[in-house]
Each structure stands twice: as structure tokens, then as C-alpha cells.
Amino acid sequence: xxxxxxxxxxxxxxxxxxxxxxxxxxxxxxxxxxxxxxxxxxxxxxxxxxxxxxxxxxxxxxxxxxxxxxxxxxxxxxxxxxxxxxxxxxxxxxxxxxxxxxxxxxxxxxxxxxxxxxxxxxxxxxxxxxxxxxxxxxxxxxxxxxxxxxxxxxxxxxxxxxxxxxxxxxxxxxxxxxxxxxxxxxxxxxxxxxxxxxxxxxxxxxxxxxxxxxxxxxxxxxxxxxxxxxxxxxxxxxxxxxxxxxxxxxxxxxxxxxxxxxxxxxxxxxxxxxxxxxxxxxxx
Amino acid sequence: xxxxxxxxxxxxxxxxxxxxxxxxxxxxxxxxxxxxxxxxxxxxxxxxxxxxxxxxxxxxxxxxxxxxxxxxxxxxxxxxxxxxxxxxxxxxxxxxxxxxxxxxxxxxxxxxxxxxxxxxxxxxxxxxxxxxxxxxxxxxxxxxxxxxxxxxxxxxxxxxxxxxxxxxxxxxxxxxxxxxxxxxxxxxxxxxxxxxxxxxxxxxxxxxxxxxxxxxxxxxxxxxxxxxxx
Numbered sequence: 291x292x293x294x295x296x297x298x299x300x301x302x303x304x305x306x307x308x309x310x311x312x313x314x315x316x317x318x319x320x321x322x323x324x325x326x327x328x329x330x331x332x333x334x335x336x337x338x339x340x341x342x343x344x345x346x347x348x349x350x351x352x353x354x355x356x357x358x359x360x361x362x363x364x365x366x367x368x369x370x371x372x373x374x375x376x377x378x379x380x381x382x383x384x385x386x387x388x389x390x391x392x393x394x395x396x397x398x399x400x401x402x403x404x405x406x407x408x409x410x411x412x413x414x415x416x417x418x419x420x421x422x423x424x425x426x427x428x429x430x431x432x433x434x435x436x437x438x439x440x441x442x443x444x445x446x447x448x449x450x451x452x453x454x455x456x457x458x459x460x461x462x463x464x465x466x467x468x469x470x471x472x473x474x475x476x477x478x479x480x481x482x483x484x485x486x487x488x489x490x491x492x493x494x495x496x497x498x499x500x501x502x503x504x505x506x507x508x509x510x511x512x513x514x515x516x517x518x519x520x521x522x523x524x525x526x527x528x529x530x531x532x533x534x535x536x537x538x539x540x541x542x543x544x545x546x547x548x549x550x551x552x553x554x555x556x557x558x559x560x561x562x563x564x565x566x567x568x569x570x571x572x573x574x
Numbered sequence: 575x576x577x578x579x580x581x582x583x584x585x586x587x588x589x590x591x592x593x594x595x596x597x598x599x600x601x602x603x604x605x606x607x608x609x610x611x612x613x614x615x616x617x618x619x620x621x622x623x624x625x626x627x628x629x630x631x632x633x634x635x636x637x638x639x640x641x642x643x644x645x646x647x648x649x650x651x652x653x654x655x656x657x658x659x660x661x662x663x664x665x666x667x668x669x670x671x672x673x674x675x676x677x678x679x680x681x682x683x684x685x686x687x688x689x690x691x692x693x694x695x696x697x698x699x700x701x702x703x704x705x706x707x708x709x710x711x712x713x714x715x716x717x718x719x720x721x722x723x724x725x726x727x728x729x730x731x732x733x734x735x736x737x738x739x740x741x742x743x744x745x746x747x748x749x750x751x752x753x754x755x756x757x758x759x760x761x762x763x764x765x766x767x768x769x770x771x772x773x774x775x776x777x778x779x780x781x782x783x784x785x786x787x788x789x790x791x792x793x794x795x796x797x798x799x800x801x802x803x804x
Contacts, residue, residue, distance in 0.1 A: 368706070371701065373700075377701045379698060379702070379716055390715070392705075430705075434706060
């Protein structure tokens with residue numbers, strides 16, 4: 291069990307706010323941390339890593355990480371951290387990046403095998419693609435067999451295909467090492483695939499905390515389909531209007547009449563919903 | 575031509591390079607923690623330390639030389655300390671020149687190192703801490719290898735700047751053969767005594783050597799940046 295009860299004053303993008311988080315996380319679980327930017331997600335991760343100071347209490351299993359004036363050094367926490375921008379050691383090859391953490395050559399080649407990087411082991415990081423770099427970063431984080439793996443939007447800089455691939459690899463590694471994992475994400479499908487539990491932060495406070503299916507399901511009442519999207523354009527076609535809405539990676543069009551049209555403006559965040567009694571699935 | 579070159583008195587050059595090598599080594603050891611501290615801190619005293627470090631760039635060498643002279647004399651605590659503990663006389667001696675050069679060339683070592691450290695990806699250093707590595711190990715295995723151009727610039731420019739110093743050396747060391755008469759002072763004396771042909775030879779040697787050194791630094795940096803895709 292990880293017990294966290296911390297407090298820190300943050301100078302947010304809009305105003306000062308208080309990061310105030312009280313949380314218990316079961317060992318071996320996979321937790322997604324979500325919320326708008328500036329809500330304190332990254333800071334929380336950094337506090338757990340010991341990279342930033344905060345007031346409060348952190349206990350990892352039987353080990354106290356922080357209590358009163360005592361703060362366990364980052365070096366001694368035995369954690370893994372995957373940064374959004376990789377943060378690989380540029381002067382070292384892929385394999386050296388891993389061996390820098392620990393001299394366990396067996397584990398290094400095993401990790402490189404799983405992530406399909408073994409043939410790139412002697413390359414320098416700047417010759418790799420973004421996806422490859424993030425896989426190296428993930429392997430590096432696993433090298434000290436971390437008690438806690440922290441990932442700060444690890445996939446947000448990657449394209450769809452690479453994301454899917456890395457999601458699978460993250461899941462694979464999680465199953466094998468059973469590392470307690472906290473990862474920051476904005477992508478509902480990513481959270482759905484990876485996490486068991488979702489925690490949503492807003493202005494430094496937890497506003498939602500629960501099982502992934504409860505938190506992410508947006509449909510309410512009798513509506514069966516409901517999607518959130520951004521209103522990109524409103525086009526007039528004779529007497530009706532067509533709203534162009536972007537949902538995820540898709541563009542959909544919704545017909546509006548004039549009175550409805552007046553309620554929206556381009557750029558609004560909107561919800562597209564319909565009662566669908568018999569939805570069908572087909573392969574594409 | 576070759577005969578002239580062979581019969582030249584190279585002692586001033588040897589002295590210059592000895593002085594520059596020693597100064598560079600000492601400064602590297604002193605400037606490494608200082609520049610690291612300056613690159614990582616956001617303390618309020620940072621600008622004061624930065625301004626203090628940069629002073630030798632803007633001060634006339636005579637001002638610097640004067641105060642170094644005053645502080646190295648046996649009447650001052652520093653001079654007395656060296657005299658009593660090590661038995662070293664700092665004024666008008668080679669040791670005194672080394673101390674003076676360390677002050678004079680300090681910014682040329684600190685500034686490139688500091689901006690090199692500042693340009694490093696903070697997350698990369700944090701990744702090293704997370705990997706369980708101490709600050710010292712991080713500096714030597716992650717930070718320094720990733721700022722090779724800045725490191726080389728710092729070392730070479732400090733070296734070259736020390737070879738090229740004149741005013742401070744003259745004030746603190748005077749011109750004692752084989753002790754404090756470095757190349758720049760020797761050339762000054764040749765001009766004073768109107769020995770223009772020797773002054774030419776000495777000066778040309780200085781120009782060629784300095785140019786070669788700088789050229790190799792810039793070539794290395796270009797090559798390095800290409801390799802690391804910068």
C-alpha cells in the first residue's frame with residue numbers, strides 16, 4: 291500500500307493554488323492520473339519521485355519516504371520515471387542507457403527483447419524515432435526493478451500507431467513485473483486500456499476517484515451513445531445548419547435548425563448524443 | 575630561417591605554456607563546483623556571484639593587478655599565509671603568477687561551463703538521480719559528457735587567454751628571466767628595446783599557435799554538433 295498525504299502551494303497558470311492530495315494506492319495496481327493542465331498532476335508525480343518538496347507524509351509499503359522533516363532522497367527510493375520528452379542520456383548508447391541504472395545485463399537484454407529494440411542496442415538516442423526513444427526510456431525505468439513506476443504523459447508526443455504499440459508493451463511489462471504504476475494521461479482510450487483506477491485532479495484537489503469504467507463512462511440516463519468533441523465549424527445548407535464536430539480522431543456532422551444553431555459557437559466543447567436502440571459493430 | 579628558429583630562446587614560451595596549463599588545471603577544479611552551483615541554483619545571491627565572477631572581463635588589468643599585488647604581498651593575510659605555511663613568496667614569482675592568472679581567467683572557465691550545464695535537459699539529470707546516482711556521479715557521467723563542446727571551449731579559451739595575458743602578469747610578476755618573463759612580456763621588452771625583428775618572430779609564433787588552437791576548437795565543435803544532431 292502506498293499512502294500519500296501531501297500539501298504544496300503552487301503558482302498555477304491562473305492563480306495560486308494548493309495541491310492537497312490524500313490518497314491510498316494498492317501495491318501492484320495501475321492508476322491513471324487525469325485532469326486539466328495545471329491541475330497539479332506532474333507536480334504530484336515529481337513529489338512522489340522526491341524531485342520536488344512538499345509538506346506531508348508519504349509511505350511506500352513499510353518504508354517511510356517522507357514524514358515531518360525527513361525526506362528520503364530520490365536516489366534511495368528505487369523508482370522508475372518515464373518523462374514525456376524521453377530524457378535519455380544522449381552520450382550513451384541504448385544499451386548503456388539501461389546499464390547505467392544497473393549492471394544487470396540479463397535484465398537489459400530481456401527488456402530490449404520484449405520491446406523489440408535489441409537490434410538498436412548500440413545506437414545513440416538522437417538517431418532514434420520518438421517511439422523508439424520512449425521505449426528505451428521505459429526499459430531504462432524498469433532497470434532498477436522499481437517499486438513504483440511513474441509516467442508523465444509518456445505517449446502524448448507519439449502518433450496513434452506508436453501509442454497503441456507502446457500501450458501493449460507497457461501492459462506487458464506491468465503484468466510481468468507487477469510494478470505499482472501511476473501514469474498521467476489525457477486519453478480516455480489509453481486509460482481504459484491500461485488502468486484499473488482513474489483519479490481526476492482539478493485545481494490541486496481530487497475531484498473523481500474510482501474504477502476506470504465508472505469514471506470514463508459519459509453516458510447518462512437512457513442515452514446510449516454520448517461523445518464529447520469540439521465544434522469545428524457551422525455550415526449553412528439551405529434552411530438547415532450542419533455542425534462539424536471533431537470527436538477523437540474523427541469528424542462527424544450533426545444537423546441543427548436555426549434556433550439550435552444560435553446556442554453554439556465555433557470552438558465550443560460539445561456533447562454529441564443519441565438514443566441508439568440497436569447499435570451495430572462491423573469490422574473496418 | 576631554420577637556424578634562427580633553432581637558436582631562439584624558447585624559455586618565455588615554455589613559461590607561458592607552463593603557466594597556462596597549471597592555471598587551466600587549477601581553474602577547472604575550482605570552477606567545476608562553482609559553475610554547477612550557478613547553473614542549478616535560483617538563489618537570490620546568484621547574480622552577485624555571477625557579477626563577481628565576470629569582473630575580470632571588464633576591469634582594466636591594472637586594477638586587477640594592483641589588488642592582486644596588494645593581497646599577495648607579505649603584509650596581507652594571503653601572502654603571509656603562503657609565506658609562513660608553504661614558504662612560498664608570491665610576489666614577483668611564478669607561483670604568484672599562477673594565483674593572479676586564476677583570478678584573471680576565472681570567467682573564461684566558469685561562463686562556458688555554466689551555460690553548458692544550463693543547456694542540459696533538466697529531466698536527463700533527474701533521470702540520473704532516479705537511477706540512484708549521486709550528484710557527483712551525475713556530473714561526471716552525464717553532465718560533462720553531454721557538454722563536450724562547452725567543456726572544450728572552457729579549457730581551451732582559459733588556456734589561450736592565460737597565454738595571452740599581459741597587464742596583470744607584468745604587474746604581479748615583473749620580468750624575471752625563467753621565472754616570470756612569459757612570451758607576452760618578452761615581446762613587450764623587445765619592442766621597448768627596438769629589437770623589432772625578434773619581436774616579429776615571437777609575435778608570429780604566438781599568432782600561428784593561437785590560431786591553430788582556436789581552429790581546432792571550432793572544428794571539433796562543428797563535428798561534435800553534427801554527430802549529435804544539433
